[in-house]
Amino acid sequence: MVSSLRRNGVAAAALATVTSLVLAACGGDDDDTGEPADGETGQASTEFEFFSWWTGAGDSEGKQALLDLFAEQHPGVEIIDAAVAGGAGTNAQAVLTTRLQAGDPPDSYQRHVGAELQPDIEAGLVEDLTWLYEEEGWMDVFPEDMLDLITVDDRIYSVPVNIHRSNLLWYNPAVLAEVGITAPPTSWDEFLQQATTLEAAGKTPLTIGPSWTQKHLLENVLLGELGAEAYSGLWDGSTDWESSEVTAALDMFTQVLSHTNVGEAAADWQPALDPVIEGDAAYNVMGDWANTYFTTAQGLTYQTEYNVTTSPGTEGVFNFLSDSFTLPEGAPHRDLAVEWLRLAGSQEGQDTFNPVKGSIPARTDADASLYTGYLEMPLTDWNDPEIELVGSLAHGVVAGGAFNTDIDSALGEFVASGDSAQFASAVKEAYENTQ
Numbered sequence: 001m002v003s004s005l006r007r008n009g010v011a012a013a014a015l016a017t018v019t020s021l022v023l024a025a026c027g028g029d030d031d032d033t034g035e036p037a038d039g040e041t042g043q044a045s046t047e048f049e050f051f052s053w054w055t056g057a058g059d060s061e062g063k064q065a066l067l068d069l070f071a072e073q074h075p076g077v078e079i080i081d082a083a084v085a086g087g088a089g090t091n092a093q094a095v096l097t098t099r100l101q102a103g104d105p106p107d108s109y110q111r112h113v114g115a116e117l118q119p120d121i122e123a124g125l126v127e128d129l130t131w132l133y134e135e136e137g138w139m140d141v142f143p144e145d146m147l148d149l150i151t152v153d154d155r156i157y158s159v160p161v162n163i164h165r166s167n168l169l170w171y172n173p174a175v176l177a178e179v180g181i182t183a184p185p186t187s188w189d190e191f192l193q194q195a196t197t198l199e200a201a202g203k204t205p206l207t208i209g210p211s212w213t214q215k216h217l218l219e220n221v222l223l224g225e226l227g228a229e230a231y232s233g234l235w236d237g238s239t240d241w242e243s244s245e246v247t248a249a250l251d252m253f254t255q256v257l258s259h260t261n262v263g264e265a266a267a268d269w270q271p272a273l274d275p276v277i278e279g280d281a282a283y284n285v286m287g288d289w290a291n292t293y294f295t296t297a298q299g300l301t302y303q304t305e306y307n308v309t310t311s312p313g314t315e316g317v318f319n320f321l322s323d324s325f326t327l328p329e330g331a332p333h334r335d336l337a338v339e340w341l342r343l344a345g346s347q348e349g350q351d352t353f354n355p356v357k358g359s360i361p362a363r364t365d366a367d368a369s370l371y372t373g374y375l376e377m378p379l380t381d382w383n384d385p386e387i388e389l390v391g392s393l394a395h396g397v398v399a400g401g402a403f404n405t406d407i408d409s410a411l412g413e414f415v416a417s418g419d420s421a422q423f424a425s426a427v428k429e430a431y432e433n434t435q
């Protein structure tokens with residue numbers, strides 16, 4: 001059994017940004033209970049709709065395992081899997097916003113913990129689940145820092161189902177061997193040197209996909225170049241976006257991008273991994289959902305047919321994100337939604353979902369024997385007090401709402417122009433306008 005996840009230290013610093021976003025004026029709605037009734041009719045429901053962006057290979061298997069377990073526990077219930085395709089939820093989040101604004105919520109939906117969830121809480125779109133935490137004894141099994149990310153005014157608003165790691169460099173060992181590279185790069189400078197060798201041999205050094213994967217790469221180049229403390233400072237105003245260090249890190253991002261296939265960027269994260277698998281490219285920076293794509297979808301063997309290490313310059317740092325499930329206000333089948341959340345937060349639910357999803361449980365009492373192969377690494381690192389924790393930008397931990405939207409627009413222009421000064425000033429202004 002895993003004894004405990006960390007409860008203080010760097011994690012608290014990294015997460016301070018998010019906690020500071022909490023508005024004193026909202027939440028506190030404590031009219032919620034676990035009443036086992038349909039939200040509309042008071043009768044037991046026979047239908048349940050779960051909304052997520054887990055559709056393609058590598059993303060859908062974990063969700064399916066959890067939905068199957070839920071179906072087994074609720075025979076006769078029709079399960080509607082309302083997933084909208086597109087990694088990191090870029091398309092799904094737009095569809096969800098439209099539905100929530102139209103008063104047409106699903107029974108439960110996926111959201112990242114942290115800044116991404118805050119606007120929903122502030123707008124009163126999700127129910128207070130504190131009573132469920134008390135009923136299930138969850139206050140003692142989720143790490144305090146994790147609970148802070150989903151708490152407003154002492155009320156808790158979602159159920160975290162996992163921990164994913166963002167700062168990973170996936171690679172094809174055969175490609176490295178073919179061009180005489182003995183080990184993956186430990187800094188972005190070293191990556192640039194290797195890129196020359198790889199390009200001379202006709203290989204793409206690093207593959208990339210749509211905008212959100214470019215943002216995912218950006219956060220990890222910033223982290224690798226600036227270090228954990230200065231990276232975290234980007235999200236709480238303590239690191240100046242217009243400093244020479246940040247400008248240099250942004251210029252490094254532009255250089256790294258020039259050794260990718262950004263001109264013909266893949267449609268999503270899975271096709272971005274394919275050239276690595278096929279031996280046409282060496283590296284890809286992606287979260288650990290990639291492990292499920294390599295193993296379950298492609299049948300590859302860890303460490304021989306594909307391998308992974310921390311992204312350049314981030315050894316000793318865990319850049320994390322977490323998927324959580326909510327109970328929307330007005331959920332049509334609230335009784336089943338509550339049962340779904342009970343399952344998602346349970347040890348059985350988390351140990352069913354995570355080994356298949358390529359993540360580790362958000363709970364502290366996982367059965368460690370289930371987390372084998374690649375998954376041993378994040379489980380060990382997450383529990384190692386020497387490892388520094390920071391929150392992901394591309395997956396909702398450190399920036400949400402209008403700030404995040406402004407970063408997306410500025411990044412689109414930055415990738416096209418390479419103008420780091422313009423990007424830094426746009427993000428700085430967006431930060432100041434949204435605090």
Ligand code: GAL
Nearest residue numbers: 059086087088089289323395
């Ligand atoms: C992340 C999400 C992961 C995985 C990934 C790719 O945002 O947290 O669970 O689904 O996107 O779609």
